[in-house]
Structures are given as C-alpha cells and as structure tokens.
Amino acid sequence: MADRSPVITGLGIVSAAGFGTEEVWRAVAAGTSGLKPLTLFQSPRYGQIVTGEIQRDLIALGAPTHSSRSDKLGWLAAREAIADAKIDFQTCGDRAGVLLGTSVGGSYDSELFLATLIKRGKMRARPTRFHECSTTVDLIADSFGLFGPSMAIATACSSSALAIAQAAEMIMSGEADVMLTGGADSMSRMTWGGFHSLLLVDAAGCRPFDVTRSGMSHGEGAAVLILESEESARRRGAKILARLSGWGLSCDAYHATAPHPQGAGATAAMQSALHRAGLEPAAIDYVNAHGTGTRDNDIAETIALKTVFHNRVPPFSSTKRVFGHALAASGAMEAVVCIEALRHQELPPNPGFSKCDPAIGLEPVTELRHAPLSHVMSNSFGFGGNNGVLIFSKAATSPQTRAPKKVQVAVGGIGVIGPGAIVIKQITAPLPPGQGPVRSCGLLADAAMLAPNQRRRLSRLQQMAIITARHSHPPDAAQRVAIAIGTGLGCLEDAGAFIENLVAKDEREPMPSRFPNSVHNSPAGQVAIDQAARGMNAAPTVGEITFECALWQGISQLNTDEADCALVGAVDETDKYLLSIGQRWGAWNETIMPGEGAVVASLAGADQLASPLARVTTLKLGRYHKPFDAEREADWIASVVDLSQADVLLSGAKGFRKLEPMYAAVAAALIQRAGKKLEHQTYKQLCGEFHSASAFGFSIAVKLAQERKCGVLLYTLSQRGAKALCLVQP
Amino acid sequence: MQISTHELKSKVIESLKLQDITPEQIDDDAPLFGTGLGLDSIDALELVVLLEKDYGIVIKDIEEGRPAFRSVKTLAEFIAAKRPQ
Numbered sequence: 001m002a003d004r005s006p007v008i009t010g011l012g013i014v015s016a017a018g019f020g021t022e023e024v025w026r027a028v029a030a031g032t033s034g035l036k037p038l039t040l041f042q043s044p045r046y047g048q049i050v051t052g053e054i055q056r057d058l059i060a061l062g063a064p065t066h067s068s069r070s071d072k073l074g075w076l077a078a079r080e081a082i083a084d085a086k087i088d089f090q091t092c093g094d095r096a097g098v099l100l101g102t103s104v105g106g107s108y109d110s111e112l113f114l115a116t117l118i119k120r121g122k123m124r125a126r127p128t129r130f131h132e133c134s135t136t137v138d139l140i141a142d143s144f145g146l147f148g149p150s151m152a153i154a155t156a157c158s159s160s161a162l163a164i165a166q167a168a169e170m171i172m173s174g175e176a177d178v179m180l181t182g183g184a185d186s187m188s189r190m191t192w193g194g195f196h197s198l199l200l201v202d203a204a205g206c207r208p209f210d211v212t213r214s215g216m217s218h219g220e221g222a223a224v225l226i227l228e229s230e231e232s233a234r235r236r237g238a239k240i241l242a243r244l245s246g247w248g249l250s251c252d253a254y255h256a257t258a259p260h261p262q263g264a265g266a267t268a269a270m271q272s273a274l275h276r277a278g279l280e281p282a283a284i285d286y287v288n289a290h291g292t293g294t295r296d297n298d299i300a301e302t303i304a305l306k307t308v309f310h311n312r313v314p315p316f317s318s319t320k321r322v323f324g325h326a327l328a329a330s331g332a333m334e335a336v337v338c339i340e341a342l343r344h345q346e347l348p349p350n351p352g353f354s355k356c357d358p359a360i361g362l363e364p365v366t367e368l369r370h371a372p373l374s375h376v377m378s379n380s381f382g383f384g385g386n387n388g389v390l391i392f393s394k395a396a397t398s399p400q401t402r403a404p405k406k407v408q409v410a411v412g413g414i415g416v417i418g419p420g421a422i423v424i425k426q427i428t429a430p431l432p433p434g435q436g437p438v439r440s441c442g443l444l445a446d447a448a449m450l451a452p453n454q455r456r457r458l459s460r461l462q463q464m465a466i467i468t469a470r471h472s473h474p475p476d477a478a479q480r481v482a483i484a485i486g487t488g489l490g491c492l493e494d495a496g497a498f499i500e501n502l503v504a505k506d507e508r509e510p511m512p513s514r515f516p517n518s519v520h521n522s523p524a525g526q527v528a529i530d531q532a533a534r535g536m537n538a539a540p541t542v543g544e545i546t547f548e549c550a551l552w553q554g555i556s557q558l559n560t561d562e563a564d565c566a567l568v569g570a571v572d573e574t575d576k577y578l579l580s581i582g583q584r585w586g587a588w589n590e591t592i593m594p595g596e597g598a599v600v601a602s603l604a605g606a607d608q609l610a611s612p613l614a615r616v617t618t619l620k621l622g623r624y625h626k627p628f629d630a631e632r633e634a635d636w637i638a639s640v641v642d643l644s645q646a647d648v649l650l651s652g653a654k655g656f657r658k659l660e661p662m663y664a665a666v667a668a669a670l671i672q673r674a675g676k677k678l679e680h681q682t683y684k685q686l687c688g689e690f691h692s693a694s695a696f697g698f699s700i701a702v703k704l705a706q707e708r709k710c711g712v713l714l715y716t717l718s719q720r721g722a723k724a725l726c727l728v729q730p
Numbered sequence: 731m732q733i734s735t736h737e738l739k740s741k742v743i744e745s746l747k748l749q750d751i752t753p754e755q756i757d758d759d760a761p762l763f764g765t766g767l768g769l770d771s772i773d774a775l776e777l778v779v780l781l782e783k784d785y786g787i788v789i790k791d792i793e794e795g796r797p798a799f800r801s802v803k804t805l806a807e808f809i810a811a812k813r814p815q
Contacts, residue, residue: 198775199792214791258771452749457772509783512775 003230005245005399006168008392009238010085010226012077012182013336016052016219017322019061020080025340029368031349033321035205035217040108040187045507046196050205052219052324053187064139068106068130071139073222073329074184078140085226085238087178089145094622094636097148097176098141099167100224101159101183103328103519105133105541107495108188114496114577115503121430123584132489133520133541136184138720141623148176149621150722151549154328154490154520154541157290159183160223161331161380161388162538165247167227169556173404175621177232182332184222190495190518191327192218193502197510198257206293206325207352208318209302209364216292219324223332225339230399242339245375245393245401246277249562251483251537252385253528256457256516259297260385263304266290268534269387270308270377272562277391278400279375281309284391286347286376288334289364291318292325293352301379302360317350317365331380331388338376338392347371383516384525386537404559407605410612411728412565415471416699417441417464418597419687431580436588438574439595439688446471457513458526459491464598465523465571466530473567473602475531482535482563484553485524485571485600486546488691491517492575523571527600535563544652545621545716546570547599547695548724552619554603564608569600570692592655595688599695601702614705617645618727624717630665633723634673637666637715641727643674647710650701652717654682655689659717666715694724701728733813735806742802745780746773758803766801774799787812 013020017027017034027034037048039055054073059065062079063072082089089096110131116122134152141150149170153163160183167181195201195216202215233240250272252265259266274281290301305313319337326333341348350364374397378390393399423440427433446467447455455463465485473481494517501511516522521539528537536557540549547570554566573596582588606612620640624633637643649670653663667680687696694716701712705728714726739753742762746769760766763774771792778795781787787809789795798808 197779198772199778199790255770256772453768456747456749509779512779513772516772 004172004174004403005230005243005401006171006227007230007233007240008225008242008244008339009228009233009240010081010087011241011336011339012080012084013223013333014054014073014076015221015323015333016054021336021340024336028319028322028337028348029346031351033205033351034323035321041189043192043507049201049203051187051217052326054220067139068109068135069186070102070105070184071130071136073186073220074100074136075139075143077182077184077222077224078144078180081180081224081226082144087226092178094147095176096146096178097170098137098146098150099163099170099179099181100137101153101163101328101331102133102136102185103154103156103159104185104188104191106130106135107190108186111189111499114499117430118500118503128581132543134543140180142721146180147623150623152541154539155386155537156382156519156521157327158331158380158382158386158388159328161390162249164225164244164332164335164390165249165388166553166556168244168247171227171229173559178226178228180224181227182222182224183329185220185326185328187218187220189502190499193507193510194515197512197515200294202293205352206320208291208293208320208350209298209357209360210353211355211357213293213295213298215294216320217324219326221323221326221329221333223329223336225332225335240395242342242395243393243397243399244390245399246273246279246391248272248276248389249536250387251528251534253532253534254385256522256525257383259300259381261300263300265385265387265534266301266304266379266381267307269389270304273377273389273391276402278402279391283375284314284377285371285373286341287314287316288338288376288378289316289318290379290381291320293320297381299359302362313362315347315365315371317348319348321352331378334378335390335392338378342373342376342392342394345370345373383519384521384537386521386525407558409555409558409603409616410606410609411614411616411702412602412604412609412612413472414601414613414699414702415468416599416696417444417468418696419595425579427576427580427583431576432584434583436583437593438579439593441596459494459517461491461571461573462517462523462526465527465600468569468598468600469527469531469567472600473565477532479564480535481531481533482554482557482566483524483528483533484538484540484550484566485527485569486540486550487520487523487570488541488543488546488572489578490520491522492573492578494518496575496577527567542722543691543718543720544694545718545722545724546691547698548619548621548716548726551616551726552621555619558603558605564604566603567600568603569598570695571598572596572690572692593688595690595693597687597692597696599699601698614702615729616726617729620725622723623721624723628662630669633666634669637670637725638673640725641713644676645711645729646678646713646727648704648712649678649680649715650697650712651680651682651715652684652694652697654684655693656719658719662717705730733806733809735802738806739802741780741784745776756802759801761801762799785809786814
C-alpha cells in the first residue's frame with residue numbers, strides 16, 4: 001500500500017514580525033515583539049493600541065490588486081510555500097487541493113462599503129465582491145492552478161488548525177496527494193471592536209502566562225503549508241521538512257466565548273491528537289500553546305496541559321506577542337513555528353512573560369535554547385470552545401498515524417427550515433428603498449422548542465440551526481457527536497448590526513452580545529451546546545458547495561471513528577444589505593429570488609441505524625476548468641460514479657444566470673451517455689438562490705431516494721470555480 | 731446620589747433581554763450571576779455598556795466591575811459612588 005502519511009514539503013508565512021520563514025524564525029528565536037501602534041484604520045475610542053499589523057505594501061510585493069486584504073496575505077504566503085516546495089501543480093491534475101482557515105475574510109474591505117454607505121449614503125460595489133471567507137481559497141486555486149478539493153473553514157481562532165487537520169484527512173483518505181493548507185486573516189474594525197467590547201485586549205501588548213497579563217493583542221497574517229503524502233514527496237524527490245503525525249479536534253460545548261474552566265475540550269483535543277499519532281504523552285518534547293494572554297484562556301489551557309501530561313508538562317511557550325493574535329491564521333503561523341523549531345532543534349521563547357502566576361504554577365520557555373526535539377504539539381482554541389491540536393514530528397521519525405476506514409454512511413434523520421412563502425421585503429434607508437420577492441423562512445414555527453432565556457441572545461440563524469439539528473437527531477449523551485454546519489455568509493443580521501453600530505457611533509456603545517454571533521461557527525457552536533456534542537465542530541464556508549463540504553467533514557469523522565454520529569448541514573439568511581446589493585446590481589428578478597434556510601442531517605454508519613432514510617454512497621469535491629467544458633465535466637462525473645446507479649440528476653440550476661448554461665450543458669452531456677433514462681431536476685425554483693441551497697437540494701435527494709427508491713446525483717457548481725458531486729441512494 | 735433600584739432593574743432586564751421576568755421579581759440582594767438570575771460573562775459585559783451609556787461610568791477591566799455586579803443593590807451603590815456629578 002502506498003504511504004499516505006502526510007509530510008510537509010514547503011512553508012510560507014507573512015506576519016508583523018517578518019515575511020518568509022527565515023525572517024520569521026529569526027524574530028521568533030530572538031523573542032522579538034512584532035507589535036506596533038495601529039495605523040490601518042482610525043479607532044476613535046481605542047486610539048493607537050499596539051497590534052500585530054503588517055505595515056508593508058502588499059501590492060508592491062506582488063499580491064493581486066483585485067482581492068481583499070486577507071486574500072493578499074494568503075496569496076503571498078502561498079507563493080512562498082509553492083516556491084519552497086518546488087512543486088509544479090500542472091503535473092498534479094485534480095490531485096492537489098486548497099484548504100484554508102479564514103474567519104475575517106474580506107470584512108476589512110466590506111467595512112469600507114458600510115462606512116461609505118452610512119456616512120455618505122453611497123453604495124460602492126467593489127469591496128463586497130471579496131467579502132466571503134472562501135475568496136482566498138478560490139484566488140489561490142485559480143492563480144496557481146489547483147483543481148483538487150477546495151474548501152475554507154471558519155471556526156474563528158482555531159480555523160487553520162482545523163484546516164490543516166482536514167487537509168491531512170484528505171491525504172490519508174486518498175482524496176488528494178497534495179494539499180496547500182494553512183490560513184489567512186487580516187485585521188478588521190469588526191474584530192478590533194469585537195474583542196475590545198469583550199474587554200479582552202491588553203493595551204500594553206499581550207503577556208501570555210505572566211501574572212500581570214490582561215488580554216490579547218490583535219494581529220494579522222497568513223501561513224501556508226504544502227502537505228503531501230510521503231509517497232508523492234518521495235516520487236518527486238521533494239525535501240521533507242517535517243511530518244504531520246497527529247491531529248485532534250473537539251468542542252467544549254460550554255459557552256459562546258468563555259473556555260471551559262477546566263479546559264475539558266482542550267484536554268480532549270490533545271488526547272485525540274496523541275491517539276491519532278499513536279504517541280504517548282511523554283513523547284511530546286514541546287508545546288506551542290494557544291496562550292492568548294487572556295486570564296481565562298491561559299488558566300484553562302495550563303490546567304488541560306497538566307491533565308494531559310500527568311503534571312509532567314513539557315517545555316511550552318506562546319508566540320502570540322511575536323505576531324499578535326492573527327485569529328484564523330494563528331494556527332498555521334504557529335505550525336510554521338513548530339516545524340522550524342523541529343528543524344533547528346531549538347525551543348522558542350515566550351516574549352511578554354516575566355513573573356509566574358501562582359494560579360498557573362508553570363513557567364514557559366523564557367530563552368531560546370537547544371533541545372532534542374522529535375515530536376511537538378501546537379494548540380489552537382477558538383470561540384465556541386472550538387479546539388484544534390496538531391502534532392508535528394521530525395522528518396526522520398517513523399509515523400504511527402492511524403489510518404481511516406471507509407464507513408457505509410447513511411442518513412438517520414433530517415431537519416429542514418425552509419423556503420416558505422414568497423415574502424415581499426421592503427428595503428429600508430439608508431439603502432436605496434425598494435422591494436422585491438424573497439423566498440423567506442418567515443417566523444420560525446418551532447422557535448417555542450427553545451426556552452425564552454435560551455433564545456434571548458441567539459440570532460435567528462443560530463435558532464434555525466438548533467431547531468433543524470433537533471429535528472435531525474435527539475440529543476443523546478451516550479453518543480460521540482461531531483458537528484459540521486457550514487454557512488456561506490454567516491449571521492448577516494448580527495454582523496451587519498455590529499459594524500453599523502461601530503461605524504455610526506464611532507465605537508461608542510459596543511455590542512458584546514452581537515460580536516460572538518458574528519463568527520461563522522456560531523450556529524455550529526450553539527448546536528454543540530444544545531446537543532452536548534463534544535466532537536469536531538466545523539463550519540465550512542465555500543460558496544454554493546458549502547453544504548457538500550460539511551457533508552465531507554462529517555463523513556471523515558465517521559471514517560476515522562472519531563464520532564458515532566455526525567450532524568451535517570448548512571444555514572444562511574438574507575438581510576437588507578444582501579438584498580439591496582443584489583437589487584442594485586440586478587442579481588434578482590421574478591424567477592431568480594434570494595432565499596434562505598437551514599438544513600441539518602444526522603449521519604451514522606448504515607449498520608448503526610435501525611431505519612436509515614437513505615445512504616450517501618459517493619461524495620467528491622473538486623474544481624472545474626475555465627473556460628467551462630461540459631464534456632470534460634461529464635467525463636469527470638462518469639469517472640466518479642456509476643451512472644447506471646443514478647435515476648435523477650438534481651442540479652443547482654434555476655439560480656444565478658452565470659451557472660445556467662453550464663448546468664444545462666452538463667445535464668445534456670450526461671443524459672446522452674447515461675444509456676438509460678436520467679431525469680434532470682432542480683430545486684432552486686422552490687427555495688430561492690442562496691449559498692446553502694444545495695443543503696435543501698440534499699433534503700430533496702434524500703426524500704426522492706426514500707420514496708421513489710431511486711438514485712439521486714446531487715451536482716453543484718460554485719460561481720467561483722468549486723464543484724461537488726454526491727450520490728444519494730436508497 | 732441615590733438611584734432607584736426599580737429603575738435599575740428595568741434597565742437590566744431591557745439591556746440583557748431577560749424574558750418572562752419583571753422588576754418586582756428581582757430581589758435587591760439576590761445574586762445576579764451564577765445561581766441567581768443565571769447571568770454569564772457576556773451579560774457582565776452588557777452591564778459594562780449599560781453603566782457607560784446611562785451613567786457615564788467607564789470600566790476598562792471586568793475585575794473592576796465584579797464586586798458591583800453581585801446584586802442590584804451593590805450595582806446601585808456602585809453607580810451612586812462612581813457617577814460623575
């Protein structure tokens with residue numbers, strides 16, 4: 001059997017402490033703080049507090065002009081990593097993919113749209129074009145020619161740890177040979193105002209684990225790893241920098257922002273990573289801690305370290321003062337630190353620490369020192385108690401990583417809140433007034449399932465996710481439950497209200513309840529709390545194929561036996577900004593209506609379910625070539641599934657005009673070669689056009705498979721190049 | 731300057747969006763966090779916003795507010811002592 005162990009063959013990093021692996025390692029080794037006073041935007045309330053802002057001209061360095069700030073950072077890191085790995089993606093076909101963690105996405109740029117709109121009453125289109133978190137992934141895939149699976153994960157501060165773990169899963173399972181993975185996030189007024197509203201920012205710069213610490217420092221940046229199977233690296237004679245030997249994901253299922261006080265989720269993620277790597281705790285030689293410098297994180301994390309390592313905690317440090325907290329990018333940036341520590345056989349120091357906190361009772365590494373390092377661990381924890389832990393090993397170790405087994409996946413239950421009546425929505429000032437038909441979910445009929453005090457802070461989108469999850473699966477304490485609930489645009493209402501308030505009131509009267517709701521993983525995180533689900537908690541965001549990516553993530557947790565049950569789904573809502581942008585630029589008409597909805601399905605091994613609704617027998621993610629070639633697509637589909645098993649092609653047509661001719665041509669080409677009657681059906685005429693619409697398509701596929709005993713091929717294209725194929729059978 | 735605990739309770743209910751509860755049902759001395767009203771750390775931050783917006787009291791470190799957030803009575807006393815005249 002070919003060796004599927006993931007190895008790292010290239011690195012790239014951009015940060016406040018330097019550009020490029022060498023410059024960054026010099027800063028890390030010296031314990032230099034990269035924090036400087038904020039210049040990126042005006043902050044009337046908080047002034048020029050120090051941050052890990054990147055103060056270099058990104059365009060002059062070669063970054064693409066038509067992109068968001070996060071895109072530029074990610075692209076620069078990708079360019080370096082690709083050069084470092086000396087890899088030519090043209091030789092990889094569709095075996096090389098992109099999987100990044102991003103949570104701010106284009107927020108910095110689209111905030112300019114809102115500021116102009118609120119202060120001058122004008123709409124400028126361009127900034128919103130790069131709003132989505134997945135634009136970085138699409139930009140890199142298109143720019144460097146990667147046609148394998150592409151996905152973005154938005155789980156706040158653990159995003160890129162989850163992305164790297166799942167890229168490794170892609171390689172272990174044989175779905176790709178090479179994955180460009182990591183994360184990118186820029187600074188934004190939203191996260192700036194948000195963490196300030198939570199009183200989590202240390203004006204003097206973060207001091208992780210120090211007795212006087214009083215919060216985190218903002219940062220930004222990107223880091224990219226070229227991860228490939230050992231077989232692929234050896235075949236092309238690549239230099240192996242290190243191995244990724246284990247990874248573990250978990251959820252506290254405790255609170256929207258506060259970590260579990262005893263670090264229960266962090267402990268579980270570290271133990272899961274050790275188990276996956278086949279290593280005992282004593283084998284770990286260094287831990288790069290999450291160590292944000294907030295009082296609660298540092299205490300909870302060190303309690304978890306003491307539990308995992310039975311009070312013999314290996315040398316550890318936090319490098320957050322070097323970079324600032326670059327949110328979704330921090331896990332990947334710290335992965336680079338870990339890999340460089342292994343290569344130099346040196347322990348990096350923890351700038352900002354001077355006096356031990358009796359409440360912690362542990363001291364981090366204070367000065368760079370030589371140490372024999374074989375296996376090192378990197379911790380990342382995010383909002384919603386979302387935990388990701390990675391274990392990197394020296395190239396010259398033999399990996400014991402546990403391989404996944406393929407499980408027959410079946411759908412046990414499904415919950416849908418969907419496209420009810422066509423509601424005429426009036427768009428309010430300061431937006432251009434007007435109205436148009438919307439496929440709205442209206443009032444949430446089952447909202448009474450939630451206790452009044454549970455509902456008081458939940459956004460509408462979170463309520464939709466909780467209700468559909470409950471319909472799909474009754475909470476069961478005896479089961480290990482993983483969650484993957486994606487969203488294309490997240491909680492628009494909360495994010496919009498938060499930024500509107502910040503801009504209009506010059507940062508006065510912050511909204512601490514709104515900020516935690518603005519992250520894309522907040523619906524998944526709230527479902528975890530409601531279901532006491534402590535397994536993986538992921539929130540993919542990948543345009544029109546968001547749901548299929550959640551499906552993939554859930555199935556991967558069943559295949560690796562990390563969960564007994566996976567709740568997979570996608571949620572999206574409309575708001576006045578989305579409606580008016582679409583209206584202003586002519587996206588909507590009488591047949592293409594904006595929609596919204598939530599779908600969650602529970603998955604388990606077919607042999608574990610008494611009466612499964614249907615089986616998911618094939619799932620494949622990828623990217624299509626431009627210009628679009630329908631025959632090539634039909635070849636791809638026919639190579640992935642046995643067309644004789646499919647009776648219905650359920651496509652994402654009847655939505656955005658750009659995709660219409662593509663769907664029609666592929667349907668025609670497939671019907672021609674199916675050799676039997678293949679019926680082309682669509683679902684967007686029922687639910688409207690929105691990023692999660694294919695989740696609604698999936699619910700129809702399950703119904704058709706169950707009631708008509710037919711095989712349904714769910715085929716989805718994203719406007720920006722991603723595609724997904726899923727076969728649902730009785 | 732004394733402030734009315736009844737008025738303060740109404741403000742707390744409104745700012746925290748507490749459901750199915752009236753000012754009369756909140757005891758002046760009952761703990762707000764933990765067992766009492768069952769508030770959490772995000773509610774504490776909303777109280778910080780309320781103190782600044784309605785009373786001009788700026789809190790930069792949540793630890794400063796902690797003793798004041800024990801009950802409605804301690805909150806009223808804190809406001810009376812800190813309120814800019």
